[in-house]
Amino acid sequence: MTEPAVLNGRRAQAARNNGVILAAARDVFVADPDAPISAVARSAGVGISALYRRYPSKEALLATLCLDGLGQFVTIARAAGEVADPWDSFVTFVRGIVEADVHSLTVYLAGRFTPTPEHRDLAAQASALADGILRRAQRAGVVRADLESTDLPMIYEQLAAIRLGDPDQIRELRARFLDIHLAGLRAAATSYGNLTGTAPTPAELGARWNRPA
Numbered sequence: 001m002t003e004p005a006v007l008n009g010r011r012a013q014a015a016r017n018n019g020v021i022l023a024a025a026r027d028v029f030v031a032d033p034d035a036p037i038s039a040v041a042r043s044a045g046v047g048i049s050a051l052y053r054r055y056p057s058k059e060a061l062l063a064t065l066c067l068d069g070l071g072q073f074v075t076i077a078r079a080a081g082e083v084a085d086p087w088d089s090f091v092t093f094v095r096g097i098v099e100a101d102v103h104s105l106t107v108y109l110a111g112r113f114t115p116t117p118e119h120r121d122l123a124a125q126a127s128a129l130a131d132g133i134l135r136r137a138q139r140a141g142v143v144r145a146d147l148e149s150t151d152l153p154m155i156y157e158q159l160a161a162i163r164l165g166d167p168d169q170i171r172e173l174r175a176r177f178l179d180i181h182l183a184g185l186r187a188a189a190t191s192y193g194n195l196t197g198t199a200p201t202p203a204e205l206g207a208r209w210n211r212p213a
Contacts, residue, residue: 020044021051025065030104033112037061062113069105070122076100077129086140091182093133094152098178099171103156110208119209127202144190148199155181 024044028035037058041048055061080093097103115123130149137143159174159181183189 017046018054021046021054021061022065022068025061026105029062029065030108033108059113062109063116063119066105066109066113067116067119067122069102070119070126072100073097073102073126074122074129076102077126077133081129081133086137087142090133090137090143093130094155094182095175095178097156098159098174101160103153103160106153106208107157107160111211114211115209123206138187141187143185144187144195146190146195147185150199150202150205151195153205154200 021040021044025040028039028043032039037051037055038048040061041051044051051061055064076096077093080089080096083089083092127149130152134143134147134149134152138145138147159177162170162173162177164170164173
């Protein structure tokens with residue numbers, strides 16, 4: 001085997017190992033945000049020294065985990081934005097975000113590390129993509145006009161908070177209650193009245209990620 005092939009193989013293995021660590025970190029910290037980093041090493045089946053070589057602190061691991069979540073959000077939103085029908089695009093986007101369970105990271109990990117410029121850049125991309133999908137659906141007259149893009153994270157977080165039964169039941173319940181939400185988000189639902197109050201502001205949503213002093 002040539003040296004470049006060996007290096008490529010090592011990089012691929014390193015990427016796989018990192019994926020295992022991040023998946024374990026997600027499971028551990030969503031279940032218990034106060035869990036020590038050693039619990040991640042045990043769950044991932046790696047030595048604590050190997051984990052620390054990659055992530056020197058719990059904060060560094062949390063930051064990478066949430067950056068990965070933002071990347072998933074952006075990928076899902078970009079794919080949904082390519083769907084031709086505005087309603088189908090909106091539903092594909094919302095369902096994709098809920099199924100990926102991206103917002104469990106917000107519910108359980110917001111405020112536990114200091115966001116970086118990279119986090120803020122990806123968050124801005126995610127916000128712009130989500131707003132574009134929503135506005136296109138509203139212009140087409142298929143989503144209620146009084147819905148704001150900043151309302152959507154609240155819906156995602158409500159669904160992410162569902163923790164009843166085993167993983168299959170959790171997925172089924174989230175899909176069920178998302179169906180209820182989607183029925184209320186259709187433009188026709190405004191015949192029952194307008195939404196109460198005002199949507200949260202981007203600043204209010206973002207402030208939750210600020211680490212307490």
